[in-house]
Amino acid sequence: MPRNPSKRRHSTKEEQEEAAPQSQPKCRQSVMFMKESLLSSSNIQVIKLKHPRNTSAMYIFDEDNKRIYDMVAFDEGHRSWFIGETIQSDGRLYITSPVDVSYLILPYLMQATKNIPIDHLLEDPDFPAISYLAVVATAKDFSHVADRKGNAELGVWKYNESSTLSWLEKKVKQLSKLLQERKVPTSSAQSFTYVRTMNLEQTKEAYLELAHGIIADYLSEDLSKALYRHLKLPEVKSNQIGLENQRPSKKRKSEGPVEDYTKNNVPANKIKSPQSAKAKALAKSASGSKSITSFFTKK
Numbered sequence: 001m002p003r004n005p006s007k008r009r010h011s012t013k014e015e016q017e018e019a020a021p022q023s024q025p026k027c028r029q030s031v032m033f034m035k036e037s038l039l040s041s042s043n044i045q046v047i048k049l050k051h052p053r054n055t056s057a058m059y060i061f062d063e064d065n066k067r068i069y070d071m072v073a074f075d076e077g078h079r080s081w082f083i084g085e086t087i088q089s090d091g092r093l094y095i096t097s098p099v100d101v102s103y104l105i106l107p108y109l110m111q112a113t114k115n116i117p118i119d120h121l122l123e124d125p126d127f128p129a130i131s132y133l134a135v136v137a138t139a140k141d142f143s144h145v146a147d148r149k150g151n152a153e154l155g156v157w158k159y160n161e162s163s164t165l166s167w168l169e170k171k172v173k174q175l176s177k178l179l180q181e182r183k184v185p186t187s188s189a190q191s192f193t194y195v196r197t198m199n200l201e202q203t204k205e206a207y208l209e210l211a212h213g214i215i216a217d218y219l220s221e222d223l224s225k226a227l228y229r230h231l232k233l234p235e236v237k238s239n240q241i242g243l244e245n246q247r248p249s250k251k252r253k254s255e256g257p258v259e260d261y262t263k264n265n266v267p268a269n270k271i272k273s274p275q276s277a278k279a280k281a282l283a284k285s286a287s288g289s290k291s292i293t294s295f296f297t298k299k
Contacts, residue, residue: 029083032094038062038069046071047129052107052218060096061132068136070099101137102145103218109146109159110220117155164223165230168215172231176204176211186210209233
């Protein structure tokens, strides 16, 4: 699936805790884009949670608005920031965006063996900050990914794969439509100035694959594959991924000069080709006239 994980990835705890050189005070500056509502909030903190891809990732918890924000790091390497009168050698750019907590609780719902309330389900000794996620998730409605069990006040949900795939399908189609409207290239091989002509069905399929790849960043591997099959996307071989929009290569001419004109500076004997009637007429009309180079000679 077309993605570019080398530049876009979730921020890790190690990146947030890199220490400054011992000769300087422990102070780290970073460049981050975030919503103004976060800047105005009186209580925000960076927390570590389990990512749906079974890794750890850093998020921002806004206690005032009961929201969790994804924190993504863009790293292109060999870049620095000028901040005031200092140079920050870490050229990473951090971007925050609101995240639907449904993606974060799905792994726990899928692994649950008992029907228990959300606040009891979201307990993980490896990620103690999950208590903040429980605060946000307790009052949420998860009928799009699970079935409610018992009294509504209990907040007990049981994972429903069919509902989840239908919900994710809507997400993929909405994103696919937006990507197509913005004319985002459907693969890393496709340039912004050249788009290979595709029929309507091929275009729709290409953008569905791209949208699936983006959504799949927030899904487990098994759920990502199930969604791919649910969307009825074609199985693509690994060596064909990214080639569907490449510009056809031109055939290189095999014939070349027969003689090496650089040897001994011997001019090649030119074979005069027979002149056409039009060429003869032009030559005749030009007889007696000066060459254009004669106007640039020294007098």
